[in-house]
Each structure stands twice: as structure tokens, then as C-alpha cells.
Amino acid sequence: MSLVSSSGCLEDNPTEPTSGSDTDDTTTGDTTAGPEDGLLACATPPCTVLVVSQTLDDRIDIYDVTAAPYLRGRIGTDLKPDPSGEQTEGNRLDEPYGLLLDGTHLWAAIGHYPDTDRGSLVGFPRSAFAGLGQGELFSEERYFDTDKFIGGVQSLPFGRQEAIFLLQHPSGRILVGVFANDLRAASWPDPSEVLVVDPNDLRPEAIGAFSLDLDTNPCNGGWKFVGLDDDLSRIGVACDGSESVAVVTLPDDFADLAPADAAAGMSACSTPLSSGNLSTQFVAPDGAGNLLAVQSQILEPPKLWSINGNCGVNGAPGDDLPAELSMVRVVREPVLLRPAGGGQPAMWLLASETPVPGILIVRGGATPTVCGQVGGLDAIETAENAPFALALDATRTHLAIGAGPVSNPPFAAGRGQVLWAGLDLADLDSCVVEATDVVDLTEGSYQATDPRTWVRAPNMLLIAELGGS
Numbered sequence: 001m002s003l004v005s006s007s008g009c010l011e012d013n014p015t016e017p018t019s020g021s022d023t024d025d026t027t028t029g030d031t032t033a034g035p036e037d038g039l040l041a042c043a044t045p046p047c048t049v050l051v052v053s054q055t056l057d058d059r060i061d062i063y064d065v066t067a068a069p070y071l072r073g074r075i076g077t078d079l080k081p082d083p084s085g086e087q088t089e090g091n092r093l094d095e096p097y098g099l100l101l102d103g104t105h106l107w108a109a110i111g112h113y114p115d116t117d118r119g120s121l122v123g124f125p126r127s128a129f130a131g132l133g134q135g136e137l138f139s140e141e142r143y144f145d146t147d148k149f150i151g152g153v154q155s156l157p158f159g160r161q162e163a164i165f166l167l168q169h170p171s172g173r174i175l176v177g178v179f180a181n182d183l184r185a186a187s188w189p190d191p192s193e194v195l196v197v198d199p200n201d202l203r204p205e206a207i208g209a210f211s212l213d214l215d216t217n218p219c220n221g222g223w224k225f226v227g228l229d230d231d232l233s234r235i236g237v238a239c240d241g242s243e244s245v246a247v248v249t250l251p252d253d254f255a256d257l258a259p260a261d262a263a264a265g266m267s268a269c270s271t272p273l274s275s276g277n278l279s280t281q282f283v284a285p286d287g288a289g290n291l292l293a294v295q296s297q298i299l300e301p302p303k304l305w306s307i308n309g310n311c312g313v314n315g316a317p318g319d320d321l322p323a324e325l326s327m328v329r330v331v332r333e334p335v336l337l338r339p340a341g342g343g344q345p346a347m348w349l350l351a352s353e354t355p356v357p358g359i360l361i362v363r364g365g366a367t368p369t370v371c372g373q374v375g376g377l378d379a380i381e382t383a384e385n386a387p388f389a390l391a392l393d394a395t396r397t398h399l400a401i402g403a404g405p406v407s408n409p410p411f412a413a414g415r416g417q418v419l420w421a422g423l424d425l426a427d428l429d430s431c432v433v434e435a436t437d438v439v440d441l442t443e444g445s446y447q448a449t450d451p452r453t454w455v456r457a458p459n460m461l462l463i464a465e466l467g468g469s
Contacts (some may be wrong), residue, residue, distance in 0.1 A: 003156075004345070006440055007209070007227055008327075008338050010142060013138055015231075016200060018226075020249070020362060021282075027136050027275040034100075035158070037130060037131060038126075038129040038130035038132045039062055039072055039073045039075075039104065039132045039138065040062070040126045040129050040466065041073075041130070041131035042383075042466035043131075045058040045466060045467045046066070046465055046466065046467060047060055047064065047066050047219055047467075048064070048065050048066045048393060048463065048464070048465055048466070049063065049065065049066075049072065049179075049463070049464050049466060050062070050063045050065050050391075050418070050420065050441070050461065050462070050463055051099050051101065051106070051462040051464065052402060052418055052453060052458050052460070052461055052462075053096045053097050053098075053099055053108070053438045053458070053459060053461075054096070054454075054455060054456070054457065054458055055095050055096060055097055055111075055456065055457045055458075055459045055460065056087060056093070056095075056097070056409055056410060056454075056456040056457040057075055057085070057087070057451065057452075057454045057456055057457070058076070058077045058078040058079075058087055058093065058094045058096065058281075059075065059077060059078070059096070059452065060074065060075040060077060060081075060096050060106075061074050061418070061458075062074070062075070062109060063418070063420070063441050064250065065170065065398070065400075065420050065441075065463075067195050068133070069133050069420050069439050069441055070135075070196075071134070071140060071441070071445070072134060072135070073129075073132050073133075073134065073135060073136050073344065074136075074137045074138065074452065075124065075137075075138045076137055076138065076139045076452070077094050077096045077107075077108070077110060077138045077140070078094060078140055079094045079110070079113045079144055080092055080094060080113065080138060081140075081423050083126040084401055084451070085305040085451020085452075085454060086410065086411075086451075087410070088113070088410045088411070091112065091115055091116045092252050093112050093115045093116070094110055094111070094112050095110065095111040095112045095164070095192070096108045096109070096111075096460075097109045097111050097164035097459070097460050098164050098165045098166030098176075099166065099167070099442070099460055099462040100166050100167075100168045100174065100360065100462070101462060101464045102168065102172070103126075104125060104126060104384065105123040105124060105125055105126060105154075105199070106123070106124040106125075106126065106236075107121060107122070107123050107166065107168075107199070108121075108122050108124070108172065109121055109122075109163060109164045109165070109166055109176065109374060110122050111163070111164040111278065114147070114157065117161045117182070118157065118159055118160065118161070119157075119158050119160065119161070119162065119163045119164060120155050120156060120157050120158060121155065121163075121166075121174070121176070121197065121202070122149070122153065122154070122155050123125055123153065123154040123155070123156075123199065123202070124138075124143070124147070124153055125153065126252075127152070128142075128143065128151055128152055128153065133210070137284035137452060144214070144300065147320050148331070148352035150160060153200050153273070155158055155202070155205055156197065156202040156203075157427055158176070158178070158195065158202065158204075158207070159178055159204060160178050160180065160182065160193065161178070161179065161182065162179035162180065162181065162183060162196075163176050163178040163179075163193075163195065163350050164177070164179065164285070165177030165178070165179075165222075165223075165224065165225050165281040167225065167226075167227060167232065167235065168409070169231060169232050169250075169254065169255070170201060170231060170255075171197060171254065171255035172195055172198075173192050173197065173199075173254070173255070173259070173262070174196075174197040174198075174199055174227075174268070175194060175196060175197075175232075175235065176194070176195035176196075176197060177192065177194060177197070177222055177223075177224075177225040177237065178193040178194070178195060178222070179190050179191075179192060179199055179221055179222060179223065180192045180193060180220075180221070180222070181220070181221050181241060182273065187219055187241065188220055188221030188240060188241030189241060189329075190220060190221070190402045191211060191212045191213035191214075191219060191220050192212045192216040192219050192220065192221065192222030192237070192239070193210060193211055193212060193222075193267065194209075194210045194212065194225070194235070194237075194248055194263070195207050195208065195210075195263070196208035196209075196210075196260075196262045197259060197265045198259050199259075201259075201264050204402060206258075206259055206260075206359075207259060207260075207264050208258070208259030208261070208262050208263030208264070209260075209267040210248065210263040210264075212237065212239070212248075212268060212270075214246065214247055214268055214269070214270050215243065216269075217244050217270040217271065217272050218239075218242055218270070219237055219239035219246040219268075219270055220239055220240075220241030220242040220430070221239060221241025221242065222237045222238070222239050222240070222241075222246070223237075223238045223280075223282070224237075224238045224281055224282045224283055224333070225237040225238070225242045225248075225283070225287055226283055226284060226291070227285065227290060228247070228289060228290075228309060229289065230287075232250065233249065233250050233252075233254075234247055234248065234249050234250070234287065234289075234309055234320055235247070235248040235250070236283045236291040236293075236307070238280055238281050238282050238283045238293060238294075239270065239280060240279065240280045240281050242270075242271065242272070242280075243273055243274065243275045243276075243278055243280045243295070243300075243304070244270050244271060244272045244280065245270065245271055245280075245283060245291070245308070245311065246268050246269065246270040246272060246305050246311070247268060247269055247270070247291075247292045247307075247309055248266055248268045249263070249266065249267050249268065250265070251265030252264055253265070257332060269310060269311035271307060271310055271311040271312070271313060271446075272294060273293060273295055273303070273305055273317070274303055274317065276297075276298065276349035277297055278297050278303070279293040279295065279296050279330070280293070280294075280295050280299060281294075281332075282294040282332065282333050283307075283334075283335055283455075284333075284334040284335060284348055286306070286336065286339065286340045286364055286366075286436060287309070287338075287339020287340050287341065287346055288339065288340040288346070289305075289309045290306055290308050290314065290340070290346075291309075292304060292305070292306065292307075292310065292346070292348055292362070292364065292368055293305040293306075294329050294331055294334055294340075294350065295317075295335040296329060296331045297330065298330055299328070301319045301320075301321050301328060302319065302328065302329070302331045302370075303317040303318070303319050303325075303383060304317060304318040304319070304362060304365065304367075304368040304370070305317045305318075305368070305378060306365065306366055306367065306368055314366040315365070315366030315367040316366075316367050317367070318367040318368045318370070320338045320369055320370075322370065322371065322372065325356060325360070325370060325373060327355055327356055328352055328356045328360065328370065329354055329355060329356075330352075330354040331350050331351060331352050331353065331360065332350070332351035332353055332387065332388055332389070332390075333351050333388070333389050333390050334348045334349065334350045334351075334362065334390075335348060335349050335390045335391060335392050335399075336348055336392075336396075337349050337361075337392065337423075337425075337428070337433075338394055338396070338425075338428065340364055344429075345363055345364040345365050346363075346364035347361065347362065347363055347364065347428060348361075348362040348364070348368075349361060349362070349374065349390055349392075349399065350362050350372075351386075351387035351389070351390050351401075352363055352386070352387065352422065353386040353387065353388070353406060354386065354406060357380060357382040357387060357403075357406075358373050358374065358377060358380070358382075358386070358387070359374040359377060359387060359390070359399075359401070359435075360372070360374075361373065361374065361433055362374055363431060363433050363434075364393065367406055372431035372432060372433070373432035373437055374399075374423075374433045374434070375432075375434045375435065376421070376434045376435035376436060376438060377419075377421070377435050377438065377440075378417065379417070379419055379438045380401070380417065381403075381405050381415070382410075383419065384405055385403040385404055385405060385406070385415070385416055385417055386404070386406050387402070387403045388402050388403060388404055388457070388458065388459050389402035389458060389459050389460060389461050391461035391463050392460070392463070393463050394463075394465060396419065396423075397422060397423050397425065398420065398422055398423065398463075399419075399420075399421050399422075399423055399435065400418070400419070400461045400463060401417075401418070401419040401420075401421070402416075402417075402418055402458030402459060402460075402461055403416060403417045403418075403419065403458070404416035404417075404455065404456055404457050404458055404459075405456065409456045409457050410456065412456050413448065413454075414446060414448075414451075414453070414454025414455055414456050414457055415446055415455065416442070416454075416455030416457070416458055417440050417441075417442050417443075417455065417458075418441045418442050418455065418458050419438060419439065419440055419441065420436040420438070420439045420441055421436065421437065421438040421439070422436040422437045422438075423435060423436070423455040424436050427444070442455050
């Protein structure tokens with residue numbers, strides 16, 4: 001049941017063998033617009049906020065982590081209301097997932113609204129949150145009435161299944177990764193898409209679409225997709241349904257083209273990785289044009305691949321583990337801790353789920369290898385929770401962790417965690433990283449009778465630096 005760690009609705013597609021067959025830096029740049037008060041205000045810049053998609057609980061939580069962390073407030077996204085809060089029956093789960101924050105809006109991909117097979121992009125004006133008090137809820141009735149969005153909140157229906165991954169191009173265009181399959185099915189045979197959206201023209205007919213139905217090796221069930229360079233000229237995609245990796249190249253004049261023409265100008269390559277009931281959900285850049293691809297399952301050590309920007313495999317997959325971590329099996333999201341360069345290999349942090357919850361350290365090279373584990377993370381309730389999602393701040397000295405129940409999250413009590421920690425990197429070259437000043441941002445907030453406090457799947461994290469008005 002471990003794949004649920006990456007999405008609120010993956011519980012029916014486990015990584016163990018069956019009879020059937022997410023730039024990587026989640027920090028935005030400085031966002032300088034916005035009111036002086038409210039949920040996304042910064043009267044005395046700079047301010048750092050952590051935005052969390054609580055995917056199974058139809059909610060977005062926003063924490064201030066500038067100094068002494070605290071809950072700024074919450075945004076309800078239960079657009080097909082389930083009074084029980086469980087979101088497990090019928091089409092009740094709306095599932096907020098991908099997040100972006102720019103100077104005017106918070107953008108959220110809502111995977112299952114208006115229905116389970118048709119998601120939407122929702123844009124919340126930052127000004128709409130003005131006056132929201134500390135810890136308050138921006139409730140659904142403030143911006144949604146029966147079947148329409150109000151109060152300046154905008155919506156773009158994608159008309160596609162599981163369009164839940166977002167990247168923002170430097171031009172302001174939004175790139176959307178479409179999984180294109182039923183996450184609850186036993187296999188994911190359909191090729192994914194990359195959509196191009198102009199946030200100033202939210203008409204379905206204005207969407208540009210590039211299919212990943214590639215001649216050589218289609219990218220089926222495309223999961224995490226990341227930029228490989230600062231200008232987002234190339235995007236790496238983890239293709240879970242085809243156990244492969246794709247690299248999409250954007251046209252040089254991407255910013256000047258209409259979305260349909262920008263999509264038509266894209267090209268892509270792909271390469272197959274190891275096959276055999278492996279989860280192939282995650283890739284991360286190395287800062288020098290290559291990417292790390294991660295595969296895992298419950299029966300053998302994970303496989304770590306170095307792939308170049310032309311989809312070439314740089315070396316054999318790394319699957320050696322230090323003796324003290326020999327039981328590591330299922331792993332999740334990697335984040336780039338140190339870019340490759342200056343004669344130094346890239347270093348990543350990697351979420352480890354089953355059966356060894358924690359954060360691993362990965363050293364790059366032609367054959368990437370796990371070389372250690374982050375210390376000081378005793379705050380993770382490993383008897384109940386495991387890390388699912390990771391994000392680093394702009395300085396790469398602070399780490400956010402989304403941790404949740406591994407076993408049947410939809411029916412778990414909701415005692416997941418969101419952690420914020422400093423990182424001591426003095427001995428990084430020796431594969432030693434220590435977490436410091438660890439804060440459990442959810443400590444003390446859980447109430448069994450209040451679904452608005454449940455944390456079952458904190459699966460998408462966004463760290464943003466706010467600048468003032």
C-alpha cells in the first residue's frame with residue numbers, strides 16, 4: 001500500500017509485485033506583490049512560507065517559517081463536500097496537489113474537481129486573503145458557490161485525468177504534467193501530456209498540449225516532472241506506467257508563442273529503465289544538465305540512475321547500500337542538496353519509507369549511491385509515519401518534510417506530520433548531515449472530531465520567499 005505516499009489516491013496500486021502489470025527545487029523566487037496583512041502578507045520582508053497540499057484532506061495549509069514557525073492559516077478545498085471529512089466514498093475527494101505562488105496568485109491543481117477524471121487549475125488572488133487572521137480558515141464558501149467560483153477566484157477546467165503537476169516558466173506560463181491514467185487501476189498504459197497554460201487566458205480552448213506518446217518509448221503515467229536548468233528549457237519526467245524517463249525540450253521562442261504553438265514546438269526523448277513492478281515516480285536535476293531517476297519496490301534495494309539531457313544513461317544503476325541501511329527498500333522524493341560543479345558531485349536528499357523511515361543522502365556520479373542518512377530526525381513518529389515529500393529553501397540549509405501514515409492513509413487517524421528543520425552541512429563531503437532545530441509544525445493541532453486538523457497525506461510542499469507589498 002506504499003504508493004499512497006505520493007498521492008492521496010494511490011492506495012490501490014501497491015509497489016509489491018501483483019498479477020497486473022516531481023526545477024526540482026520547490027522554492028519560488030521572490031514574490032513581491034500582495035497586501036500588508038492576511039494569509040500571504042509580508043509587512044517586514046523577507047518572509048518565508050511553507051505551503052502544503054493536504055491531498056487526502058482537501059485542504060492547503062500555510063505556515064510561516066521565517067523565524068519561530070507558526071500556522072498562518074488554511075484554505076479549504078472540499079468543493080464536493082463530505083461532512084465526515086473522510087473523502088473516501090464516490091467522487092468526494094477533490095485532491096489539491098501541485099502548487100505555484102507568483103506575485104498575484106496562489107495556483108493549485110485540484111485533481112478531482114469537477115469529477116475524478118477531470119481536474120482543474122484554481123487561481124486564488126493573493127488579495128483575497130487580506131484580513132484573514134492568524135490560524136484562520138479561508139473556507140470554501142468564501143470563493144465557491146454550488147458549482148462556480150466567486151470572489152475573484154479563477155478556474156481552468158483541464159478536461160483531463162490527473163493533471164496535477166505544476167511548473168512555472170520564467171515567462172509566467174504554467175506547465176502542467178498530466179498523469180492521464182486512473183491512479184487506482186492495476187496498470188497505467190496511457191501516455192501523458194505536458195500542457196501549456198497562459199494564466200492571463202484561462203479558457204480550455206487556449207490550452208496547448210504536447211503528447212508524450214513518443215515513437216521509441218512512450219512516457220505512460222508521467223509522474224514527477226522537474227526543470228533541468230534555470231530557464232526551464234528542458235523538463236525531466238518520471239514515467240511510472242512505462243518504467244522510463246523522458247526529457248522534454250521547449251522551443252527557444254517559447255515565451256513569445258501562443259500556448260498551442262509553444263506546445264507544438266516541443267520535442268522529447270525517452271529511455272527505458274529497469275522493469276518489473278518498480279515504482280518510477282521521481283526524478284531530480286543535478287544542477288549540471290543531468291538528472292537523477294529513482295526506482296524502488298518492496299523486495300529489493302532501490303535503483304538510482306544518472307540520465308543526461310539527451311536521455312542517455314551515464315552508468316549502471318546504483319543499488320549498493322551502506323551496511324547500516326541494508327534494509328532500505330521503498331524510497332520517495334529526492335531533492336537537490338548540492339549541485340554538481342567545481343569538481344564536486346551532486347548530492348541529494350531522498351525520502352525513505354519502507355521499512356526504514358528517514359531521509360537518505362545520495363552522492364552523484366555515473367552511478368549514484370546512497371551514502372548515509374540524515375541524523376537528528378527523531379521527531380518523525382516512525383511507528384506511524386514515514387517521509388513522503390521533501391522541499392529545500394533557497395539557501396538549501398532548511399528542509400521541509402511531509403510525513404504521513406504508510407498503511408491505508410485514507411482510513412488512518414490523521415496524525416501525520418509536517419516538519420521544518422535546519423541542516424548542518426559541515427561534513428557533507430563525508431555524507432554526514434545533521435538536522436537541527438527540528439519543529440513539528442502540526443504538533444498539538446490534531447483533533448479526532450475535526451477533519452480540518454487531520455494530516456493523512458501531506459504530499460506536496462512549496463517553500464516561497466515573500467517580499468512585501
